[in-house]
Amino acid sequence: MHSFLFFIGLAVICISCGREREPLKNKKKNEVETIEVLGALPRFVTDPPGNKSTPEKVRLGKLLFFDPILSGNKDVSCATCHQPEFxxxxFLETSIGVNGRGTGSKRQFSEQNDIPFVKRNSQSILNTAFNGIKNGESYHAESAPMFWDLRAKGLEEQALVPVRxxxxxxxxxxxxxxxxxxxxxxxxxxxxYESLFREAFTDDKDPVNVVNLSKAIASYERTLIANNSRxxxxxxxxxxxxxxxEKxxxxLFLKTGCAKCHSGPMLSDYKLHTLGVPDSQNREETDAGANNDYAxxxxxxxxxxxxxxxxxxxKFTTLEQVLQFYEDIAGGKIPNPNIKPAQIDTLATNMDVNFRDISRIVEFLNALNDDNFDKSVPESVPSGLPVTGL
Structure with a gap:
């Protein structure tokens, strides 16, 4: 009798377990991307139709990029937050722009200050000439997506947004x-500068204007490419x-689902995604992104x-921390208290990043580095101001 009851109980347990696992059996597995979703960068840059590159434009754009004359108080340049050595x-969580002194980790606000930190982390300008490029599609440089919130298209439009x-x-x-x-x-x-603008824009009677200013800076930025990594x-x-x-x-990069968003030659789909990244503490207000959905x-x-x-x-100082964040998100942990679980992009929650795989994925990511690019800084700029800024 006891044996009979034991087997009945065991059968009930097995049936119950089977019912609990049934949804998992029916759960559709994520399709794993293949290496074809990635790609090598082009060997050459595509210029927009209205701004063909010339040595004269590039020379002018480089001087403007490093010249504080472009800032309201003449104390900060484009290169202050976009430094060749980095x-x-x-190398800051979020940048110190106006009313700051020093470079890199030593940069700080002046004692008398009412300027906030820059809202978001300073992205690299390297390879922005390829922003938005996709496999097998025509590339249009004038509509390339820019900034963390896609608020500008093309380097020409992007160039003067920080000035404003x-x-x-x-x-x-x-x-x-x-x-x-x-x-x-x-x-x-x-x-x-008057002479340099005339050399760069020979067809214009009055070459020093806002359009040519943006064209020159964009022409220089398109020379900043690193397209021959291993x-x-x-x-x-x-x-x-x-x-x-690295292989x-x-x-593992493909298997875990990283390539669902980090695809194409630039390893980015250039789309907006809500992930639950914690806010920087450098600003009091939360950063909800362009559409107030934290994407x-x-x-x-x-x-x-x-x-x-x-x-x-x-907020993450190492690549290991970034991958651990994705592991946490897939496990239901959201470090930003302003974001509800239902808001998180399913491409992130369905990822399969494991701690044991992180070091190998980082090893692969390091194969994307190419150190062969122009790091030179002008010895002086036409305004006579300190190169890069204070």
């Missing part, structure tokens, strides 16, 4: 709708370009070695 990014932004380059001295006119007026008064060489057919460990990391653009994974900290808020 792959044209910056209070905490980045404008400051309190000039209103947003007047600062560009002030910058152009300053440049017109500098004979060296990963690029591997994708172009050199099977020996990656180590065994294993590549396979931000997928960043490129190229040249990550020197472009940390990572994510839009700069």
């Amino acid at each position: 792959n044209y990014a910056e 932004t209070l905490e980045e380059m404008r400051g309190h001295t000039y209103p947003e709708d007047k600062v560009i006119d002030e910058i152009v007026a300053r440049i017109r008064k500098i004979p060296a 990963f690029d060489q591997y994708m172009r057919g050199d099977s020996s370009a990656l180590t065994t460990g 294993e990391g590549l396979n 931000f653009r997928t960043p490129s994974l190229r040249n990550l070695r020197y472009t940390g900290p990572y994510m839009h808020s700069g």
Whole structure:
């Protein structure tokens, strides 16, 4: 009798377990991406139809990029937050723009300060000439997606947005709708710039203008490319370009679901995704993104070695921390209290990142680095101001 009851009980337990596991059996598994969703970067840059590159434009754009003359208080340049030694990014969680002094980790606000930190982490300008590029599709440089929230298209439009932004380059001295006119007026008064603009834009009677200003900076930025990493060489057919460990990391990168968003030659789909990344504590207000849904653009994974900290808020200092974050998200942990579980992108919650795989994936990510790019800084700029800024 006891044996009979034991077997009946065992049968009930087995049936119950079977019912609990049934949804798992019927659960559709995520399709694993293949290496074909990735790609090597083009060997050459595509210019937009209205701004063909010339050496004269590039030369002018480089000087403007490093010249504080573009800022409201003449104390900060584009290069302040996009430094060559950091792959044209910056080693700060979020940047100190206007009213700051020093570079890198030593940069700080002046003692008398009412300017906030820059809202988001400074992304690298390297390879922005390829922003938005997709496998098998025509590339249009004039519509390339820019910024963490996609608020600009093309490098020409992107170039002057920081100049208009209070905490980045404008400051309190000039209103947003007047600062560009002030910058152009300053440049017109500098004979060296007047000459450089005439050399770069020979068809214009009055070449020093806002359109040409943006064209020159964009032309320089399109020269900042790093398109021959060992990963690029591997994708172009050199099977020996990656180590065994890097190949294993590549396979894990695909298997875990990373490539569902980090795809194409730039390893970014350039779409907005809500992930639950914690806010930076440098600003009092929470950063809800462009659409108030906490969605931000997928960043490129190229040249990550020197472009940390990572994510839009700069809250992760290492790639290992980034991958651990994705492991936590898949496990239901959301570090940003402003975001509900239902808001998190399912591409993130369905990822399968495990701690044991992280080191191999990081090993692969390091194969995306290419250190062969222009890191030179002008010895001086036409305004006579300190190169890069204070």
